[in-house]
Amino acid sequence: MTKPSPTPDAPGPTQAGRPLSPAQLLDALDPDQRAVAEHVEGALCVLAGAGTGKTRAITYRIAHGVAIGAYHPHQLLALTFTKKAAGELRGRLRALGIEGAQARTFHSAALSQLRYFWPSAVGGQILPLQPGKAPLIAVAASRLGLGTDRALIRDLAAEIEWAKVTNTLPEDYAQAATARGRGAAGLDAGTIASVLHLYEEAKSERGVIDFEDVLLILAGILAEREDIAARVRSQYKHFVVDEYQDVSPIQQRLLDLWLGRRRQLCVVGDVSQTIYSFAGATPDFLTGFASRYEGARVIRLNRDYRSTPQVVSLANRVLARSQRGSGALRLPAGAVELVAQRPSGPAVRFDSYDDDTAEAAGVVEQVGRLTAAGVPLSEIAVLYRTNSQSEAIEQALASAGIGYLVRGGERFFERDEVKRAMVLLRGAARTEAATLTGDVARDAREILAREGWAEQPPAARGAQRERWDSLNAIISLADELAPRPGSSLDALIAELTERAEAQNAPTVDGVTLSSLHAAKGLEWEAVFLIGACEGLLPISLAEGIAALEEERRLLYVGVTRAREHLLISYARARHPGGRASRRHSRFLDGIWPTDAGTAGSGARRRGSGGTSPRARAKEAAALFEQENDPATIALFEALRAWRAEEAKGRSVPAYTVFADTTLRSIAVVKPGTRQQLALIRGVGPVKIEAYSEAILAIVREQTG
Numbered sequence: 001m002t003k004p005s006p007t008p009d010a011p012g013p014t015q016a017g018r019p020l021s022p023a024q025l026l027d028a029l030d031p032d033q034r035a036v037a038e039h040v041e042g043a044l045c046v047l048a049g050a051g052t053g054k055t056r057a058i059t060y061r062i063a064h065g066v067a068i069g070a071y072h073p074h075q076l077l078a079l080t081f082t083k084k085a086a087g088e089l090r091g092r093l094r095a096l097g098i099e100g101a102q103a104r105t106f107h108s109a110a111l112s113q114l115r116y117f118w119p120s121a122v123g124g125q126i127l128p129l130q131p132g133k134a135p136l137i138a139v140a141a142s143r144l145g146l147g148t149d150r151a152l153i154r155d156l157a158a159e160i161e162w163a164k165v166t167n168t169l170p171e172d173y174a175q176a177a178t179a180r181g182r183g184a185a186g187l188d189a190g191t192i193a194s195v196l197h198l199y200e201e202a203k204s205e206r207g208v209i210d211f212e213d214v215l216l217i218l219a220g221i222l223a224e225r226e227d228i229a230a231r232v233r234s235q236y237k238h239f240v241v242d243e244y245q246d247v248s249p250i251q252q253r254l255l256d257l258w259l260g261r262r263r264q265l266c267v268v269g270d271v272s273q274t275i276y277s278f279a280g281a282t283p284d285f286l287t288g289f290a291s292r293y294e295g296a297r298v299i300r301l302n303r304d305y306r307s308t309p310q311v312v313s314l315a316n317r318v319l320a321r322s323q324r325g326s327g328a329l330r331l332p333a334g335a336v337e338l339v340a341q342r343p344s345g346p347a348v349r350f351d352s353y354d355d356d357t358a359e360a361a362g363v364v365e366q367v368g369r370l371t372a373a374g375v376p377l378s379e380i381a382v383l384y385r386t387n388s389q390s391e392a393i394e395q396a397l398a399s400a401g402i403g404y405l406v407r408g409g410e411r412f413f414e415r416d417e418v419k420r421a422m423v424l425l426r427g428a429a430r431t432e433a434a435t436l437t438g439d440v441a442r443d444a445r446e447i448l449a450r451e452g453w454a455e456q457p458p459a460a461r462g463a464q465r466e467r468w469d470s471l472n473a474i475i476s477l478a479d480e481l482a483p484r485p486g487s488s489l490d491a492l493i494a495e496l497t498e499r500a501e502a503q504n505a506p507t508v509d510g511v512t513l514s515s516l517h518a519a520k521g522l523e524w525e526a527v528f529l530i531g532a533c534e535g536l537l538p539i540s541l542a543e544g545i546a547a548l549e550e551e552r553r554l555l556y557v558g559v560t561r562a563r564e565h566l567l568i569s570y571a572r573a574r575h576p577g578g579r580a581s582r583r584h585s586r587f588l589d590g591i592w593p594t595d596a597g598t599a600g601s602g603a604r605r606r607g608s609g610g611t612s613p614r615a616r617a618k619e620a621a622a623l624f625e626q627e628n629d630p631a632t633i634a635l636f637e638a639l640r641a642w643r644a645e646e647a648k649g650r651s652v653p654a655y656t657v658f659a660d661t662t663l664r665s666i667a668v669v670k671p672g673t674r675q676q677l678a679l680i681r682g683v684g685p686v687k688i689e690a691y692s693e694a695i696l697a698i699v700r701e702q703t704g
Contacts, residue, residue, distance in 0.1 A: 022067045032301050033057040040070040043296035045289040046268040049336035050560035051306025054268045063096040071238055073100035078240040106251050114218045117228050121221045130208040133157045140198035159192055164212035165248035165280035170196040215250045222257040233260050244269035248280040271334040275554050287334040304338040308345030309668045311566050312338045315559045343679035344665035350593050351569040359571040360396035363528050370526050379525035381512040383558045385536045390513045403510030407518045413500040417467045421451050429489045440487045444478035473508045516554045519561050526565035529558045533570035533582040552587050624664050635702040636667035670699055
């Protein structure tokens, strides 16, 4: 296909004010990412594993398309599922010099169009948007004589949302829910169907619409009004959808209507991170993309730049254990087997404790060790299956004087001190311009000192320290902006305003506590994955193969959040002195090390205890062969053969040249330069000088 010639009015990507050429953009990508960026026309499906640079690939694809004139930014719509993700896409595109490209959530894009077309398609002003379903569900439940406690309302809200995004009418709910094993709070399907009907009735009485109605009504308008559909299609000619495995039937319907008969669509997703099936999301659209869009190309991104080989290996094994063929482990259909690109790191740590209190104390102890080793608190996360698990961790961290932030708790920009800080900053920008220094970091410090910020944090934890942490996060953001050209107090206010809109909070110096669902899309240097036991992961409510496999994917998401350190633990009993009836998660069968004896309350069980070095070496060799492809195993054997000859020539034991663990890391990473080789654990300066040429030659020969 001939590439279109550049158009003079299409802005190009920039670096330090200079446009990047198409070749420069492509040179910044790995071969698979480059293939994504070069495919600017037609349907494209990108199967992207965790940490493989999917956002980089799609933003560079957009930038490359603009640079060669294939796209005009104003005619491209990038869709995602959260305001934060949309904000990140916009930020990355701006950094590449792309102004005008729309990056929005499905709901945001649909609401904007619905507001514009409502007067001509429906008449009058658009109905108000109901901010939450709870009041209307309570009305519907009370009309049926049901309770209105919070748990019941929450469960009914989930069923209403699922029914609407899957286009399931109240009269069809009972049959559809029964087929999928759905329900709420022990109510029969017929009763829930009645709640759905009465909810819609209460909504009509109040003259409001809900968030799902935005998608449903717009889809109806576009299907019935060809003139309106044509106007939308003339505005947006190219579409990109991120996290496509999370798309629901109504979102896919809307996407089809936006596209019409065109095939200018790029989707990116990972079936292994499908964790929102309960909300109507389905990976079927991702796995069936090539069938749905004739002639579509499928590209896999499997180079993991985020995590160490140890973390990547565990992630692959967690997924692979869901499928067995001829006794061998294999990945589920559509899943991407990750290949680690980072140097070797510390082993994954597996701990078991007597009870939840002991587990929390163990986490705090390990947090202390990590921070002593230089890992910032903001780069540490504790992940769990249910929000109730955070209580013991919160208490233990507070008792130890360690700050923390609970994701899903009070939002950063809704805190009183943050609201007052933004008012102060805006006021100073308007009325104190003459006295400001122009140094955004210095000006922010002076202004926020009036709100109680000081150079040194309060000594004790508590409300005062939490307020200081919030203000200090704004100061840290000002410090980040200070070196940039044109940085000013106005620039800081603009950055905070945009972050507030996207709910993209600045980094707060504290350990992040988060559910596995809320952690998706994030990453940290160190991750504690607690409660990895039967009853919690998988949760006891999960019934049937589909539900259990979604729980497995939750574990996979948790594992792949870690860059360097991953610590997985569980407690054998819930309360001190309770019956030790818990066991590690079935998803870790064959992975969790054999437990050794414990020594008192809260003592950890380490997998290596009680096994001989010979047994551990044998286990490591078997594990390496199980986890790696034949080419990597062959490279390891070639390195071992070289080592044997080298040791023989020097009359030294083979292990003094390199240990097997080091040779395995070399085989996995496949370094191409001395610098890359030097990053691998066990390869010091002396061995670089002595052996680097021989090792790099073997790697080149084996990898072609």
